[in-house]
Amino acid sequence: MDTPNLPGNAEGFDVAVIGAGVVGCALARAFTLAGARVVVLEKAADVLDGASKGNSAILHTGFDAPEGSVELACIREGYALYHQIRDRLGLPLIRAGAMVLAWSEAEVAELPALMAQAVANGVTDVQAVTAAEALRLEPQLSAKVMGGFRVPGEHLIDPWSAAHGYLLQALENGATLMRQAEVLTGRRSQGVWHLATTAGAVQAGLVINAAGLWGDEVDRRVTGESWFTIKPRKGQFVVYDKTAASLLGHILLPVPTKTTKGIVVCRTAYGNLLVGPTAEEQDDREHATLDQPTLQALMQRGQDILPALAGHEVTAAYAGLRPATEEKEYRIRTDLAEDYICVGGIRSTGLSAALGIAAHVLRLAERSYPPLENPVWPQMPSLTGEAPRDWQTPGHGGILCHCELVTRREVEAALTGPMAAGSMGGLKRRTRVTMGRCQGFYCSAELARITEGRLAQPMLGGGDGAD
Amino acid sequence: MAQTDVIVIGAGPAGLSAATALARLGVAVTVLDREAVAGGIPRHCNHPPYGLREFRRLMRGPAYAQRLVAEAKAAGVTIRTQTTVTFLHPGGRIDVTSPEGVETLAARAVLLATGVRETSRAARLIGGEKPGGVMSTGALQGIVHLNGQRPFQRPVILGTELVAFSALLTCRHAGIKPVAMIEPARRITARSPAIWLARLMGVPVLLEATVDAIHGRTRVEGVQIDRRGTLQDMATDGVIVSGGFRPEATLLRLSHLEVDPGSGGPVIDLWGRLSDPAYFAAGNLLRGVETAGWCWAEGRRVARAIHAALLGQLPAPEVARLRLGSDAVRLALPQVLPIDRPKPSPADSGAADGLQLRLNRPAKGRLRLMQDGVCLMDRRIDSLPERRITLPLPALRSASDVTLTLEER
Numbered sequence: 001m002d003t004p005n006l007p008g009n010a011e012g013f014d015v016a017v018i019g020a021g022v023v024g025c026a027l028a029r030a031f032t033l034a035g036a037r038v039v040v041l042e043k044a045a046d047v048l049d050g051a052s053k054g055n056s057a058i059l060h061t062g063f064d065a066p067e068g069s070v071e072l073a074c075i076r077e078g079y080a081l082y083h084q085i086r087d088r089l090g091l092p093l094i095r096a097g098a099m100v101l102a103w104s105e106a107e108v109a110e111l112p113a114l115m116a117q118a119v120a121n122g123v124t125d126v127q128a129v130t131a132a133e134a135l136r137l138e139p140q141l142s143a144k145v146m147g148g149f150r151v152p153g154e155h156l157i158d159p160w161s162a163a164h165g166y167l168l169q170a171l172e173n174g175a176t177l178m179r180q181a182e183v184l185t186g187r188r189s190q191g192v193w194h195l196a197t198t199a200g201a202v203q204a205g206l207v208i209n210a211a212g213l214w215g216d217e218v219d220r221r222v223t224g225e226s227w228f229t230i231k232p233r234k235g236q237f238v239v240y241d242k243t244a245a246s247l248l249g250h251i252l253l254p255v256p257t258k259t260t261k262g263i264v265v266c267r268t269a270y271g272n273l274l275v276g277p278t279a280e281e282q283d284d285r286e287h288a289t290l291d292q293p294t295l296q297a298l299m300q301r302g303q304d305i306l307p308a309l310a311g312h313e314v315t316a317a318y319a320g321l322r323p324a325t326e327e328k329e330y331r332i333r334t335d336l337a338e339d340y341i342c343v344g345g346i347r348s349t350g351l352s353a354a355l356g357i358a359a360h361v362l363r364l365a366e367r368s369y370p371p372l373e374n375p376v377w378p379q380m381p382s383l384t385g386e387a388p389r390d391w392q393t394p395g396h397g398g399i400l401c402h403c404e405l406v407t408r409r410e411v412e413a414a415l416t417g418p419m420a421a422g423s424m425g426g427l428k429r430r431t432r433v434t435m436g437r438c439q440g441f442y443c444s445a446e447l448a449r450i451t452e453g454r455l456a457q458p459m460l461g462g463g464d465g466a467d
Numbered sequence: 468m469a470q471t472d473v474i475v476i477g478a479g480p481a482g483l484s485a486a487t488a489l490a491r492l493g494v495a496v497t498v499l500d501r502e503a504v505a506g507g508i509p510r511h512c513n514h515p516p517y518g519l520r521e522f523r524r525l526m527r528g529p530a531y532a533q534r535l536v537a538e539a540k541a542a543g544v545t546i547r548t549q550t551t552v553t554f555l556h557p558g559g560r561i562d563v564t565s566p567e568g569v570e571t572l573a574a575r576a577v578l579l580a581t582g583v584r585e586t587s588r589a590a591r592l593i594g595g596e597k598p599g600g601v602m603s604t605g606a607l608q609g610i611v612h613l614n615g616q617r618p619f620q621r622p623v624i625l626g627t628e629l630v631a632f633s634a635l636l637t638c639r640h641a642g643i644k645p646v647a648m649i650e651p652a653r654r655i656t657a658r659s660p661a662i663w664l665a666r667l668m669g670v671p672v673l674l675e676a677t678v679d680a681i682h683g684r685t686r687v688e689g690v691q692i693d694r695r696g697t698l699q700d701m702a703t704d705g706v707i708v709s710g711g712f713r714p715e716a717t718l719l720r721l722s723h724l725e726v727d728p729g730s731g732g733p734v735i736d737l738w739g740r741l742s743d744p745a746y747f748a749a750g751n752l753l754r755g756v757e758t759a760g761w762c763w764a765e766g767r768r769v770a771r772a773i774h775a776a777l778l779g780q781l782p783a784p785e786v787a788r789l790r791l792g793s794d795a796v797r798l799a800l801p802q803v804l805p806i807d808r809p810k811p812s813p814a815d816s817g818a819a820d821g822l823q824l825r826l827n828r829p830a831k832g833r834l835r836l837m838q839d840g841v842c843l844m845d846r847r848i849d850s851l852p853e854r855r856i857t858l859p860l861p862a863l864r865s866a867s868d869v870t871l872t873l874e875e876r
Contacts, residue, residue, distance in 0.1 A: 239589075243720045287684060291594040311728055313713075316589045318597065391551070394568030398549035402501055403717070405551070405564075424599060437717065439587035442502075444602055445511070445609025448616055457685065459599065460610070460618045 012203025013039040013176070014369060016195060017210055018183050018218055020047035022354045023346050024210035025167035030358035031208075032170040035369030039204065040167065040175060041197055043182035043214075045457035046426030048163055051212045051350065053425070054237065054288070054320020056264050056277060057159035059093065060352040063118035063126065063151050064256055070330050070360070072121055075349055078356030079153075082162070085355070089165040090379040091158065092269050092386040098154035098251035099134060101305075102146045107255040114255065115149050125152050140247045140308050154251050158269045158384055159351060160429040164419065165380045166354070171418040172376040178202070179422050180456060183211075186222030188338065195222070206365060208341045213285040213323045215331070215344035228331045228344055232285045233260075233324040235277025235348075237317065238298045241437050244273040244312035252305060261348065263298065265305050269384040270404070270432060272315060275302035277348075281324075288319035315437045322347045330357070334364045341365060381410060383432055400450075401443045403436020411447075415454050423457040471497045471545075473773060474561065474574040476552050476718075479507020480759040481750025481766035482580030483535040483544075484521075488770035490542035494777065497574075498544055499563060501551040505539075506532025507582060509759055511608040514636045520760035529612070531759065555722040559745035576745055576773045579719065579733065580766060583751040585630070586711030588681075593708075595680030600687040600705040604634040607707055611641045619705030623690055624648045624670075625678055627655035628710035628853055630756070632664050638707075639668060646703050648672045649692065652829060656710070656853055681706055710853070712756035719752075729791060730754050730798035730825075736784055737801050737818045737860075738772035739765075744784065747773055754798055754825060755853065772817025781817075787838070787866045789822075793873035795830040797852070799823070806863050824856040824871075832875035836861050843869065 015031045017024045020042035028040045044050070059082055062075035086093055102108040111128070118126045127150045129137065134145050171177055181199035186207065188194070195202045211218040219226035245267045254262035260279035268274050275298050295317050303309045324347045325331055331345035341361055346353070382389055390396050390407045397408030414421050414430040421427040424447075433447060434440040440447075451459050473489055475482045478500035486496045504510060509517055512528030519525060522534060539546060547565070554562040560573045585603040600619050602610075610616045620643060624631050627650040638645050648665055653674055655662055665672050673694060680691040682700070689702045714732040725734040725742035732753045739747045749769040750762040757765075775781045786803045800823040824834075831849035835842050836858070843861035850856055863869065 241717065243717065287596060289595050289680065290597075292592045292679065295592045295594070314590045314592070317592060391553075391564045392569050394566070396564075396566060398503060398566050399501055399551045399564065402551060405553070437587070438584045438715075439589055441584040441587070441603045441605045444606035445613045448610050448618075449614050460616055
């Protein structure tokens with residue numbers, strides 16, 4: 001539990017951001033750097049516990065986003081901003097480049113239109129490739145490939161350190177994080193919002209709803225109505241061991257359909273290889289279940305594209321939920337008269353677009369705050385091998401998670417500070433402990449000992465387990 | 468760059484016995500282990516039977532592990548814990564990291580004895596949610612025996628290999644009452660007396676059953692069991708995912724050394740020598756799981772082979788390859804056979820005296836070793852996966868491939 005040091009609870013905060021997913025974290029950063037006093041309200045024991053928990057970790061260019069959409073504009077701006085700030089926050093960027101590949105005549109026929117759309121979207125460096133060129137670029141690719149095009153600007157990033165970095169920068173510049181703080185009701189009187197949460201009352205001038213999978217519900221709780229309905233879309237993923245990562249350079253994308261970008265095969269920033277996601281509509285927004293036939297089908301799909309995958313072990317499987325709505329477009333609505341902004345329906349592109357969404361919403365808010373002097377830029381720990389890892393520097397206290405080479409010093413760091421892990425899932429996202437091939441066989445006991453009494457949601461008796 | 472005669476990677480039964488034997492032969496040996504305490508998996512197997520073959524007494528795992536470490540130290544072995552190997556270079560040069568930082572070590576010979584781990588829930592593609600309370604036997608034993616913690620009260624145990632009964636003993640020790648043991652096959656995998664332990668503890672063993680899904684968002688609340696096509700939910704607060712041992716071989720797989728896709732471990736010859744002759748391997752890294760005693764004996768034998776190699780007395784790798792001609796056979800060791808059967812001599816004393824086999828699935832029939840169209844050996848088998856099968860070494864006719872076939876009945 002965070003004990004918020006509420007700066008003058010009487011007058012409250014300038015901005016309350018509801019939801020600490022990647023969008024909420026980016027919003028908290030943007031408003032804090034703009035000089036606002038921000039509180040972030042998260043209902044889970046740790047941040048990134050909803051839709052942001054499971055994504056495919058790609059920084060998209062927006063080449064296939066709908067022309068003229070807010071989504072496209074936010075992806076483009078988010079993409080540029082990520083490039084701008086990533087060095088100062090120590091965030092990784094693996095310049096993989098993508099190839100959109102066609103596997104049938106029908107898909108080949110769609111390629112020119114997709115390339116034209118990319119150019120129209122401002123992604124002008126796409127290049128058509130023949131089947132032979134694709135095979136030369138990616139020798140492990142199945143010879144059944146029929147052609148495609150390269151999108152050199154699509155890159156791999158760390159799915160979590162970006163959001164953690166945005167939030168940490170907000171916190172280190174004065175923002176407040178309240179976890180296990182589910183918003184129950186909202187009431188506005190004399191220009192001030194009074195939010196009742198499970199962690200106490202919060203007052204704020206402006207409320208921004210970034211509640212992801214619960215966006216419509218939070219709309220109703222705060223304003224009494226919602227203008228959209230979340231229709232969760234589940235994506236299952238299979239992750240292969242690090243031995244498989246050398247099979248591939250590019251991010252391999254299929255020809256997209258109307259509803260989904262389709263199943264991607266790519267390396268991860270951590271040096272694994274990932275196949276997914278599926279796109280399964282469901283009503284349940286809490287439970288993202290795995291099922292064996294689907295996982296097997298994903299593995300088969302992976303092997304159809306990269307036959308050599310058959311000889312590699314699966315390290316992990318996970319399922320995420322995307323907060324899709326009735327419409328493809330983001331559901332961003334401002335009610336400035338009511339000091340309320342809803343940032344809803346941020347589906348699968350939230351990771352790429354988050355910084356752009358935050359900049360967009362900051363402009364929409366039309367507010368000015370006393371400027372923040374000399375903002376702090378925290379450095380995020382390197383988990384991807386792009387920069388030296390902690391195990392390569394002396395004094396790390398020994399390796400704790402052997403598969404992912406996570407040190408004792410890294411785990412200790414993740415358990416302390418303004419954004420200390422609140423759950424086992426949160427500790428995993430911050431450090432990668434137990435995320436490797438043994439899934440906790442070797443290090444669970446040591447982790448249970450180190451984390452005892454230090455997580456709001458304990459490892460034993462609550463929280464994401466080792467497996 | 469630090470230099471020693473032999474580096475052993477892994478301070479479990481195989482690595483420690485090899486190091487002890489080498490030190491007693493006058494060889495300078497350093498054992499590296501990534502854990503804070505040497506001894507390997509027996510450290511957290513707080514039950515007998517250990518030590519009968521090695522020390523002629525019945526011991527529990529932790530006492531056995533301590534004894535192995537004490538013997539190695541007494542023989543003059545240097546043991547470095549909290550030292551993780553990060554890369555294997557050709558010729559016996561290795562990168563390591565320890566609390567002091569990174570360094571490169573070199574030796575005339577490197578023995579890989581990195582052991583095994585159980586197959587995770589993820590690698591088994593078990594469906595459902597991912598709550599806390601799902602763990603391997605190894606994790607459970609560490610939590611119970613090393614920490615004195617109790618992660619759940621009424622778990623289910625998946626699998627019936629010997630280790631599943633080890634999990635049962637761990638549960639009994641911790642006052643945990645498993646709800647059921649669940650096995651997809653029609654028989655339990657461990658030798659049948661093991662089932663009496665389950666009966667004694669009143670734990671039902673469900674055969675021909677699989678767990679399809681795990682329920683619960685933060686903690687396990689139940690599992691869905693598929694029993695001969697009938698689905699049922701069972702209330703439980705934990706899942707022990709036992710067995711399915713696989714070599715801890717990622718170092719190997721990321722290196723220049725040849726890997727056997729069947730075993731997941733290294734390709735070895737009769738002396739435990741790898742495709743780069745500076746490297747040797749022993750213990751469970753070779754195959755999945757064997758008893759500690761077996762690994763201990765294997766380590767001791769390969770130590771003699773390493774000693775012979777250091778003296779330049781090991782035969783050149785003049786060889787025939789052993790190939791698998793049946794999908795029922797998961798692995799056969801060694802994968803590289805000498806054309807001439809080694810004669811008993813000091814140099815050859817580190818040679819394996821037979822072949823080790825494992826099945827993928829229950830199978831019975833005639834197992835044959837074929838070379839140049841001629842049957843070298845013919846043996847009836849009726850076995851289950853993960854049971855030990857041994858065959859005498861065949862006398863080869865040439866350097867051409869030897870194929871292991873199984874004519875199933």
